Amino acid sequence: MIAFAFVGLMVLVFLAIPVAAVMGLLGLSLNFIFTDIPLWRALGEISWGAFTEYTLLAVPLYILLGELFLRTGIAEEMYTALSKWVSWLPGGLMHANVASCTMFSATSGSSVATAATIGTLAIPQQRKYGYDEKLFLGSIAAGGTLGILIPPSINMIIYGVLTNSSIPQLYMAAIVPGLIMAAMFAGRS
Structure with a gap:
C-alpha cells in the first residue's frame, strides 16, 4: 500500500499538478483503503471551521x-x-x-x-x-x-x-x- 501511495505521489507530481492538490487527492483516495469513515463528508466542516476563523x-x-x-x-x-x-x-x-x-x-x-x-x-x-x-x-x-x-x-x-x-x-x-x-x-x- 505504501508503494502504491508513493508511486501515485510521484506520478501526480511529475504531471505538474500542484502539491496541495496532489496531497488532497491522495488523502481522499487512500481514505477508502485505510478507514471505513468517509473523510470527504467531514471535509466541508473542517474547511468551514478553518476559513471562518476571524x-x-x-x-x-x-x-x-x-x-x-x-x-x-x-x-x-x-x-x-x-x-x-x-x-x-x-x-x-x-x-x-x-x-x-x-x-x-x-x-x-x-x-x-x-x-x-x-x-x-x-x-x-x-x-x-x-x-x-x-x-x-x-x-x-x-x-x-x-x-x-x-x-x-x-x-x-x-x-x-x-x-x-x-x-x-x-x-x-x-x-x-x-x-x-x-x-x-x-x-x-
Missing part, C-alpha cells in the same frame, strides 16, 4: 498595509530618513537596510514583502554609492528575515490559529528576540 482576517489587512506603504511612498521616505539618520556609521547604508527592514517588518508582517520592498528601495542607492553588492544584498536578506519575528508577523498569526495559542503572547515573546537580532545584524554590517 483572527485570519489580519493576514490580508497586514498585506494591504505593507502595499499601501510601498505605493504611497511612505516606505521610500522611511528608508531615506533612516539612511540619513545612520549615515555617520561606517557602512551607513547597510545599517539603513537593517533599520528599514526592522521598521517595515513591523508593518508588513512578511519576510518576503520586507526583503522585496527594501531591496527595491535600496539597490539604486547601492549602485549610486558603490557598495560591495554581495555584502549589501546580504544585509537586506538578513534584515528581511526579521519579517517573521518582529510583530505583527503573519506566520505568528497562522501559528497561533493552528495551535490555539494566544497571538498577543506570541507577539510579546518575539519582540525582544527580534530587536536583539536587528541589533546583531546592524553590528555585523
